[in-house]
Amino acid sequence: MTPFPSSEEWKTSTKLEALGSMEGELAHLLSTCKPETLNHNKTELSGFRNLFARFLRAKPTVDWSKIEPLPEGAIRPYKSLGHVVDKELIASQLRKLVVVKLNGGLGTSMGCKGPKSVISVRNDLTFLDLTMQQIQTLNKTYGVDVPLVLMNSFNTNEDTQKVLKKYANVKVSVHTFSQSQYPRINRETLLPIVKSLEADDNECWYPPGHGNFYEAFHNSGLLDKFLADGKEYCFLSNIDNMGATVDLSILNFVLNPSPDQTAPEFLMEVTDKTRADVKGGTLIQYEGRLMLLEIAQVPKDYVDEFKSISKFRIFNTNNLWAKLDAMRKIVVENKLEMEVIVNPKHLDRGLDVIQLETAAGAAIKSFSGAVGVNVPRSRFLPVKKTSDLLLLMSNLYDIDNGSLTLSHQRSFPTTPLVKLGSSFDKVKDYLGRFNGIPDLLELDHLTVSGDVWFGKDVSLKGTVIIIANHGDRIDIPPGSILENKIVSGNLRILEH
Numbered sequence: 001m002t003p004f005p006s007s008e009e010w011k012t013s014t015k016l017e018a019l020g021s022m023e024g025e026l027a028h029l030l031s032t033c034k035p036e037t038l039n040h041n042k043t044e045l046s047g048f049r050n051l052f053a054r055f056l057r058a059k060p061t062v063d064w065s066k067i068e069p070l071p072e073g074a075i076r077p078y079k080s081l082g083h084v085v086d087k088e089l090i091a092s093q094l095r096k097l098v099v100v101k102l103n104g105g106l107g108t109s110m111g112c113k114g115p116k117s118v119i120s121v122r123n124d125l126t127f128l129d130l131t132m133q134q135i136q137t138l139n140k141t142y143g144v145d146v147p148l149v150l151m152n153s154f155n156t157n158e159d160t161q162k163v164l165k166k167y168a169n170v171k172v173s174v175h176t177f178s179q180s181q182y183p184r185i186n187r188e189t190l191l192p193i194v195k196s197l198e199a200d201d202n203e204c205w206y207p208p209g210h211g212n213f214y215e216a217f218h219n220s221g222l223l224d225k226f227l228a229d230g231k232e233y234c235f236l237s238n239i240d241n242m243g244a245t246v247d248l249s250i251l252n253f254v255l256n257p258s259p260d261q262t263a264p265e266f267l268m269e270v271t272d273k274t275r276a277d278v279k280g281g282t283l284i285q286y287e288g289r290l291m292l293l294e295i296a297q298v299p300k301d302y303v304d305e306f307k308s309i310s311k312f313r314i315f316n317t318n319n320l321w322a323k324l325d326a327m328r329k330i331v332v333e334n335k336l337e338m339e340v341i342v343n344p345k346h347l348d349r350g351l352d353v354i355q356l357e358t359a360a361g362a363a364i365k366s367f368s369g370a371v372g373v374n375v376p377r378s379r380f381l382p383v384k385k386t387s388d389l390l391l392l393m394s395n396l397y398d399i400d401n402g403s404l405t406l407s408h409q410r411s412f413p414t415t416p417l418v419k420l421g422s423s424f425d426k427v428k429d430y431l432g433r434f435n436g437i438p439d440l441l442e443l444d445h446l447t448v449s450g451d452v453w454f455g456k457d458v459s460l461k462g463t464v465i466i467i468a469n470h471g472d473r474i475d476i477p478p479g480s481i482l483e484n485k486i487v488s489g490n491l492r493i494l495e496h
Contacts, residue, residue, distance in 0.1 A: 015056040015057075018056060018190050019052070019053055019056055021190070021191060022049065022052055022190065022191060022192075023049065025191050025192055026045045026048070026049055026192075029041075029045065029183075029192065029194065029195075029196070029197050030042060030045060030197070032195075032196040032197045032198055033197040033198065034198070037197070041197055043219055044180050044181060044182070047180055047182075047212075047215055048180070048182045048183065048208075048356075050334075051182070051208065051340065051356050051358070052185075052356060054340050055340045055342065055356050058339065058340050060297070060342070061297050061298060061299045062286060062293065062297050062298070062299070064298075064299055064301075064302050066286060066287060067284050067285070067286055067293075068284075068285040068286065069285065070283065070284070070285050070290075071285060073371070074283070074285065074290060074371065074372060075270060075283065075314065075371070075372040075373070075374055076371060076372070076373050076374065077373075077374050078249070078373055078374055078375045078376060081249040081250065081252070081253045081373065082249065082252070082253075083249055084248050084249065084252045087142065089252075089256075090142055090248055090252075091142040091143060091144050093248075093251050093252060093255050093256070094138065094142055094144040094146050094246075094251070095144050095145075095146075095230070096230065096231055096232040096233060096255060097146055097231065097232075097233055097234070097235060097246065097251060098146070098147055098149060098226050098231050098233070098234040098235070098324070099135060099146055099147070099148050099149065099234070099235050099246060100149045100150075100151060100213070100217075100234050100235065100236045100237075101117075101131060101148065101149070101150055101151070101236075101237060101238070101239040102151050102210045102213070102236070102237070102238050102239060102318075102360075103115060103117050103128075103150040103151060103152050103153075103156055103160060103239045104151060104152055104153030104155065104156055104179055104207050104210070105117075105153075105155075105156070105239075105240070106155050106156065107119050107427070109384070109385075110385070110386060110389075110425070110426060110427050111425065111426025111427055111428060111429070112426075112427050114156070114159045115152075115155075115156035115159050115160055115163075116156075116239070116240055117131075117150075117156075117160070117163075117239045117240070118159070118163055119383075119389075119427060121242065121383065121389065121392055121393070122392060122393055122397075122399055122404070123399070125402075127239050127240055127242070127383075128160075128163060128239070129402070130242065130399075130402040130403075130404075131148065131239060131402065132148070132167055132170050132172055132174075132402070133401050133402025134245055134246070134401065134402035134403055135148050135172045135246075136170055136171050136172050136401075136402075137401035137402060137403075138246055139171055139172065140171065145173055146246070147172075147173040147174070147175060147226070147231075148172050148173070148174050148175070149174075149175045149176070149177070149217075149222060149234075150174065150175070150176045150177075150239075151176075151177060151178075151179050151210070151213055151216065151217070152176055152177070152178050152179070153178060153179050153181075153207035154178060154181045154202070154205065154207065155202075155207065157176070157178045160176065161176070164176070175222055177216060177217065177220035177222055178216070178220075179207050179208070179210075179212045179213065179216040180207065180208055180212050180215070180216055181205045181206075181207065182205065182206060182207075182208045182355075182356070183204060183205060184203075184204055184205065184206055184345070184347075184353040184354070184355055185353055185354050185355075185356070186351065186352075186353060187344065187352040187353055187354050188352070192204070193351060193353060203347055203348070203349070206355045208355070208356060208357050208358065209341065209357030209358050209359060209360075210238075210318075210358075210359060210360040211338045211357065211358025211359045211360050211362055211363065212358065213236065213360050214322075214327055214330070214331050214336055214360075214363060215331055215336070217327075218327075218328060218331045218332070223324060223327065223328055223331075224328070226324060227324050227325060227328065231324055232255065232323065232324060232325070233251070233254055233255065233321055233322065233323055233324060234321070234322055234324060234327075235251075235319070235320075235321050236318075236319075236320045236321075236322065236360060237317075237318060237319045237320070238318055238382060240382055240383045240384070241317070241318070241319070241380060241381060241382045241383075242381040242382075242383065242392060242404045243317075243377075243378050243379040243380050243381035243382075243404070244317070244319045244379060244380075245379075245403050247375075247379070250267065250269070250321060250373060250375075251321075253267075253373070254267055254321055254323070262369050263323070263369070264321075264323075264367075264369045264370055264371045265322065265323040265326040265367035265368050265369055265370065266320070266321070266322050266323070266326075266363070266364050266367035266369075266370040266371075267320070267321040267322075267370070267371055267372070267373060268283065268292070268316055268317075268319075268320055268321075268361055268364055268370070268371075268372045268373075269316075269317045269319035269320070269321075269372075269373055269375045269379055269380075270282075270283060270314040270315060270316055270317060270372045270373070270374055270375070271314060271315065271317055271374065271375050271376070271377050271379065271380050272313060272314060272374070272377065273309050273312065273313055273314060273315050274309070275309070275417075276417060277315050278307035278309070279295050279307070280315030280316060281293060281294040281295070281315060281316045281359065281361060282306075282312040282314060282315050282316065283314065283316070283364075283372050284312075286365075289365040290364050290365060290370050290371075290372070291362075291364065291365050292316055292339075292359065292361040292362045292364055292365075293306070294339070294341065294359060294362075295307075296341050296342070297339055314372070314374060316361045317375065317379060317380040318359075318360065318361060319375070319379060319380075320360055320361060322363075322367065323367070326367055326368070327367075330363075330366050330367070335366055336363060336366050337363075337365060337366050338358040338359070338362035338363055338366075339358070339359075339362050340356050340357070340358060341356070341357045341358060341359065342354050342355075342356060342357075343355040343356075343357050377413075377414070377415070378405065378406060381404060385420070385425070386420055386424050386425060386426075386427060386430040387418040387419060387420045387424075388418075389427070389430070390418055390420065390430075390434075390437065390440075391415060391416070391418060391440070392404060393437045394437050394438065394439070394440040395407060395409075395437075395439055395440065395441055396410060396415065396416075396440045396441060396443075407441065409441055410441050410442075411442075416440060416443040416444055416445060416446060417444070417445045417446070418443075418445075418446045419446070419447045419448070420448050421448055421449035421450055421452075423450065423451060423452070424448065433452065433453050433454060434454045435453075435454060435455050435456045435478070436454070436455070436456035436457060436458070438454060438458040438459060438460050439457075439458070439459040439460065440460055442459075442460075442461040442462065442483075443460045443461060443462070443464070444462055444463050445462075445463040445464070445465075446460055446463075446464050446465075446466075447464075447465045447466070447467070448466045448467075449466070449467045449468070450467055450468030450469060450470070450472065450473075450474070451468045451472065451473040451474070452466050452468050452473075452474045452476070453473070453474070453475045453476065454476045455475065455476055455477050455478030455479070455480065456478045456479070457478055457479045458476050458478070458479070458480050458481075458482070459480070459481045459482070460482050460483075461481070461482070461483035461484070462483050462484035463484055464482045464483075464484070464485055464486075464487075465485075465486045465487070466482075466486075466487040466488075467486075467487070467488045468488070468489075468490070469488070469489075472489060472490040473490060473491075473492055474487060474488075474489070474490065474491045475491055475492055476491075
């Protein structure tokens with residue numbers, strides 16, 4: 001009688017079967033495409049197949065007992081990098097740089113159509129406008145031509161190409177490429193839900209996270225082009241992070257290391273965790289290498305420990321610097337090792353699917369001499385919600401040639417904690433509820449909930465809590481100064 005297989009053997013055999021079934025399905029999909037798209041689709045589906053195989057192999061969480069203390073020098077304080085003043089040296093270093101912005105996201109979570117990068121941030125200027133201004137100013141100041149590269153997704157590519165036409169007279173060399181388009185997987189069968197590559201059905205596809213950057217950048221031909229042009233490093237960041245400007249001290253650090261150091265092939269900007277950042281990925285030492293640990297990889301019993309500000313004090317800003325020749329070598333030799341993030345989705349058609357994704361920062365363990373730099377919080381100004389937008393639109397920030405900096409009139413360097421209720425979630429509703437953006441220079445904490453409307457020239461100071469209960473409405477009168485106040489109940493101001 002044949003003995004029953006052990007649970008591990010059973011798992012291994014079912015995973016091999018799943019991979020075999022997937023390979024069969026991908027071969028069938030390739031047979032449905034037009035001859036002129038065959039090579040492109042082969043490259044795409046080969047990348048997806050490798051990601052799926054890694055998903056089958058991987059343990060979903062880390063072994064908590066194997067996390068080691070970070071070695072000395074793994075994370076450097078920003079102040080230790082020094083400051084460069086020689087304009088000629090700065091110009092020569094900038095000539096070796098490529099700036100890449102991740103532009104694959106839609107503005108749907110904030111109630112906007114199209115790419116997130118076309119949402120207005122300040123003075124009717126969008127994320128893309130401000131980014132172009134920043135690079136143009138850099139190029140003019142130092143007499144260089146730092147290129148700007150946008151990584152789009154199939155969701156944002158067409159709209160972005162249209163928007164770029166308005167920058168025809170801007171002195172910035174802009175290049176675009178699209179990240180991969182991978183098939184969503186049926187959660188039950190572990191097979192793609194798409195049945196033909198010619199079917200026009202966007203819901204069957206997804207962009208596989210920003211970890212796809214390295215392969216997609218290489219596949220686009222741009223990586224080889226920039227290496228041939230003498231470029232050495234790229235600076236990669238989210239287009240909605242208004243703090244991610246080109247930092248000359250970090251650029252000098254990666255290009256001009258001190259005699260006792262080798263240049264890091266990869267640098268991750270991290271910053272100190274606050275209560276608002278407890279879910280952010282952190283750097284750990286694991287199996288002898290620096291590794292990015294995301295909350296999805298933490299065993300359930302240790303989630304509270306992961307969120308602790310005392311144990312894991314820093315988090316990843318997703319501002320990343322990578323050496324181009326090292327990146328090319330790692331991609332060509334298939335040495336990229338990034339943890340697979342499983343993202344479950346429920347589609348409108350009633351199907352439960354999974355998306356396999358990776359995070360760009362997870363590539364840190366594939367590069368040698370990788371290092372973290374603990375940067376000031378001002379390098380991390382992401383806009384994920386309208387509460388973030390409120391801060392950037394207010395007098396808390398000064399704007400100069402596309403760069404936003406915390407106002408010198410604010411007496412302490414931290415930003416306020418702002419929580420806006422669901423009636424402010426969509427940009428259109430949020431803008432409608434503010435007749436003017438309030439003065440926030442002396443604000444510590446703002447919570448707004450319910451049907452609340454703000455008049456012009458309102459000033460908020462200290463801790464302000466405004467709560468309109470269900471059925472009530474609160475109008476904050478024009479010119480009001482609220483300092484350490486709780487406002488609740490019903491307050492209507494009617495024109496007569």
